[in-house]
Amino acid sequence: MIQNSDCRNGQRGSCMNAFVSRISGARLIQITIDMWNSLFLIVIFFMVLGCFWKEKEQRSISDPIPLTKELLILCVAVFFYNILDAISLLCNGAVTGIGRIWKYIGEYGYFTTGIFLILFLMDTIRKSVSHGANARRTGIAVTVIQALQYCNLILLASNPFLRKLFIIDSSNCYSRVVPGYYIWSGINILSLLAAAVICALQFREMDKFRKQITVVSVGITLAGAVCNLFFYTISLHCICVSVITICLFMIYFRNRTEIMTENIYRIEKLRTSLILSQISPHFIHNSITAIIYYADKDTAKTKSALISFSKYLRKNLDFVNHNSLTSIEDEIEHAKIYLSLEELRFGEDLKVIFDLHTNTFKLPVLTIQPLVENAVKHGIKTSDTGCGTITIHSEADAEHYIITITDDGSGFDTDLLKHMDAAHTGIRSVKSRLSLFCRGTLTVESTLGKGTVCRITIPRSEEQYENTDNGR
Template sequence: MERRRLLMATNIPLESLSIVISILLIICIIASREHTKLNRLFLWMLAVNAFILGCDIFIWVAGGHPQLVCAMKVANFFVFNLGYLLVALFTAYMVTYIRGKGSIASDKIVPAITALCGVAVLLVIISMFNNMFFYFSEKGYFMRSPLHWISLVYPIIIILLDMVIILKHSRKLGIKDTFALLSYGILPAGAIAVQIFINGLALAYPATTVSLLIIYVNIQVEQSKRLREKELELTQNRIAMMLSQIQPHFLYNSLTSIAQMCKETPDKAGEATIAFANYLRGNLDSLTQKGMVHFDRELRHIKTYLSLEKMRFEENIQIVYSIGTTDFMLPSLTVQPLIENAVKHGICKKENGGTICLETMETAENYTIKVSDDGVGFDITALLPDERQHVGIENVRFRLAAQCAGTLKIESQPGKGTISVVTIPKTK
């Protein structure tokens, strides 16, 4: 009994402090308002860890009260099974983080470890009936069974597998990130090894809390910093994009054409003025648009722009729309610069004009947008003829990659025309 009181005096304050640390980290993550997959996984890890610690404290406090045995069995069930869930969540977190740095050696590690955890959970359920791992004495105390060590071997094996993957990608991760991720293996595994030999000492989840704190300081805070830098870069690119679209020659030519129409066809001039105002509003709205926009909105802006160009060039520009799907999102002003490129550097430089085709398609994995023209084309190995337009195209490529993991591919041959293909994965 004296030994139990000593263990309670050690375990309960240690686990209570671990709960407080976990809750504080949860508050910090939520306050950051960064809803990334990595943050969601980390939040789940913290929440599960805090819940396990709470259940374990309840088992210690309720020990010696036979009337609470049923409640203790339920709490113990959660402690064991959520422990395996916590290991699986860390594996998913680790794989997600490594994949963010580039490719990972095997994409099958998460399903494999999830399957191992599933087997461990099944064994715990069986133990609830045959007392294979644990049981509660008549006085209401948690007791280990002879095979209890098996329940601890499973998380050690999984943690060792995770550590192998981390070490395999250590060069990609860097020293600091490698150390932070390895701490999740070294500290809990060491604590579990101690628990195998010292019955009653609850070190595993406090050790897990310490490793989560290390990960937060070394990875999560740095990740938040990188996200803020990325957001700033995206904001600067939106400004550059907007400025690149407000081209003096285009504005001057459009206003000149409208002024001429006011004398000859006032009704048409009124329509052109509204279209011109909508075009400017679309460009200005893109400056404040931080997230993705629906393709329908992008398509309306494209049609507004092309109506102004057709007003200037009349029969020289033919437009063909082959819209297979519109039910998807993309960064604002992604397609319009490609259309502008087709008009300015393709059709307008061709003696008899030409045709621009805008096509959208949907596959099981992607949404595809294709802009093609039969204009003069250009040498793809060189910069676009207009350096500003080249910057605009690279801006589109950057925003696609940063906001939706999309890609832009341009093919062109002098005298044959240009094809620009935007590919947006259905899952980022």
């Protein structure tokens, strides 16, 4: 038994010696670097993915954080770039059938992923520089540069037949082919130099975030491409793209923190304006006066009015501290409570029509009631007759949910909305919260003497905002 164990240990030792002799020390260093890079990329990928899902759940921004999807794609691509390089190095000198197969997979996969990475980095640069007066021409120039990579793709696709880029010899070892490999590298360097010139011309027009992206993407990639021509032992491409990914992650995370901090400030500012817009001394005074008026005349009506008044105040206080979206049913119910109090003053002079065709979506809190209040105060009340009709209509098409609040009151000049002051805090707050929480919009159309139409449009997007027909 001891002799058999010694034999097995001796076999393992000889296999290990053969492996070490087949793979040089430089290749072992490269494999170790590739594995560590891959580990870092996995960590970065899941951190960015976590941020992405957190943003979707919180709905705390109107637009996605820039570079999120690009960084996720880049992590996956660079991960495979490192893995394929490691596979190729591990199979170097392995003359078995399976060794040759994996060697070919590693080398051709490595070069193919390299083309994809150059195209992807160019696309990221194009998005960063395609702004301002020369946006179209800049975009076309970067697209032309990207087209150069198709020359490399043709060179790679023809290599199994012509062997002009690299060869895998009988001992299953990789070797560059001159001048094919230098043509390949020359195209990459030329593309990156052209991209650097374009970025330099547009540099002043970029914001700080875009400047950092372009400097990292172009600068490090270009340095790696040039150095790899002369430094053959270690693959600087893998190291450079991994460093780029880590740097872009750091830039992304700092930018995300700044955006999220700004959004928290905006939400708090909107909450303050919401509180101010809902504390209406005139409405409270008028409601209490109307309730006192009916106290001796109609006890049942007085009791109902007090209950409605209590619900109205409670809803306002609850909604102010409500950060997420609420159902359209809750919003309609709150509007009905408000209108029931206004009907105490207006009586039959105020008519309300609810024409609801869909009631299973969500929207920011206190969206409908402020618009209904404006319709009463600035539409019906100020009309020539002092009476009128308010219609609340909801519908859905293939892409949007639409709520329309219409009154046939006095109307007004909509140009006044361009210079909204403290008196129009409600409209400004509704617009901001619709945009911030669900990418919704509010449009106001009005004609003097005929009335006003307020139209709320909310994207019907299950993917981002969980606004679905089943309300889940």
